[in-house]
Amino acid sequence: MKDQIDSLAVIIETGSTKDARAAITSLTSCEDKPKVFELLISYLKHNSLYIRGDAAKKLGSFTEYQGAILPLIEALGDEEDWVVTNAANTLGYFKDERAVEPLFMLFFREDDPTRMRHYYARESLIAIGGEKVVEFALKDMKSESPNRNTILLLGDLAEERAIESLIARLDKMCSTSVYSLSKIGGDKASKALQRSLHKVLIHGSTHGYKIELINALARLEYDESIETIIKALKVRNEDVKISAIQALGKFGGDRSIEALKRLRKNKSKKVKQAVNKLLD
Numbered sequence: 001m002k003d004q005i006d007s008l009a010v011i012i013e014t015g016s017t018k019d020a021r022a023a024i025t026s027l028t029s030c031e032d033k034p035k036v037f038e039l040l041i042s043y044l045k046h047n048s049l050y051i052r053g054d055a056a057k058k059l060g061s062f063t064e065y066q067g068a069i070l071p072l073i074e075a076l077g078d079e080e081d082w083v084v085t086n087a088a089n090t091l092g093y094f095k096d097e098r099a100v101e102p103l104f105m106l107f108f109r110e111d112d113p114t115r116m117r118h119y120y121a122r123e124s125l126i127a128i129g130g131e132k133v134v135e136f137a138l139k140d141m142k143s144e145s146p147n148r149n150t151i152l153l154l155g156d157l158a159e160e161r162a163i164e165s166l167i168a169r170l171d172k173m174c175s176t177s178v179y180s181l182s183k184i185g186g187d188k189a190s191k192a193l194q195r196s197l198h199k200v201l202i203h204g205s206t207h208g209y210k211i212e213l214i215n216a217l218a219r220l221e222y223d224e225s226i227e228t229i230i231k232a233l234k235v236r237n238e239d240v241k242i243s244a245i246q247a248l249g250k251f252g253g254d255r256s257i258e259a260l261k262r263l264r265k266n267k268s269k270k271v272k273q274a275v276n277k278l279l280d
Contacts, residue, residue: 005030009039017050024054028061037062044075044083053082060090069094073102085116092124100125100132104140107149118149126156134159141165148176155180167192173200173209182216190222198228201235210235211243218247226251230259241266242274249278 011023030036043055056075059068075087088106091099106121125133134157140150141162151174154162163184169177170192181189197213214232217225232244245263248256263275
């Protein structure tokens with residue numbers, strides 16, 4: 001088995017990128033896990049970004065080795081997206097609190113055009129969980145401009161202590177706060193979302209924000225919002241109307257059906273199709 005590991009190590013160092021990456025995969029199936037682990041850690045410093053990234057990914061199968069935590073945290077500072085995203089994702093498997101702050105710091109790195117680093121950092125923080133994660137998130141929420149990933153994280157964690165801060169951001173038409181309040185749920189969050197929809201129907205907002213509020217209330221199945229959503233049917237924008245139609249279809253009941261029937265003669269073909277799909 002040692003000969004096999006040594007042979008694979010040679011391929012990783014001298015073979016083509018394709019062969020080297022295949023060898024990394026084969027390496028993880030070898031029985032001498034301590035030796036394989038040692039090699040994977042060393043490959044986090046390899047000159048090939050693909051080998052570094054693949055090594056970070058494969059370390060997810062070695063969660064019994066806590067010695068991986070600090071090297072993976074260091075890999076978060078790599079310049080290559082493939083390395084950083086894999087390191088961020090793998091740290092979630094270890095569920096070690098030492099990774100909490102470094103993962104949070106990824107939220108504030110702007111060199112992430114695809115947002116995948118942010119996504120995997122958030123997913124790993126959810127996996128780690130615990131009070132330390134919540135403390136970091138709530139601290140950021142007290143800042144003048146909380147990071148959008150912090151807001152999303154609090155929703156994914158269903159952290160009720162964030163409700164007041166999230167509600168306060170609805171006045172700024174914060175879409176991520178709408179999402180997180182709908183994930184946390186409860187009467188307080190639902191009422192705040194309904195009030196926000198009522199307000200933007202009067203004072204205006206982007207059509208996208210109206211749709212997000214309507215969809216959030218539908219996800220929460222907050223019956224008390226039916227009348228407000230019916231008012232959204234008066235918005236001229238087709239997409240807003242259709243979102244309201246779909247929400248009312250989800251709620252059901254006489255009041256919703258009555259409002260939907262009135263739209264059967266709407267000039268918009270798409271609106272009529274959406275209504276007929278629910279009523280026929």
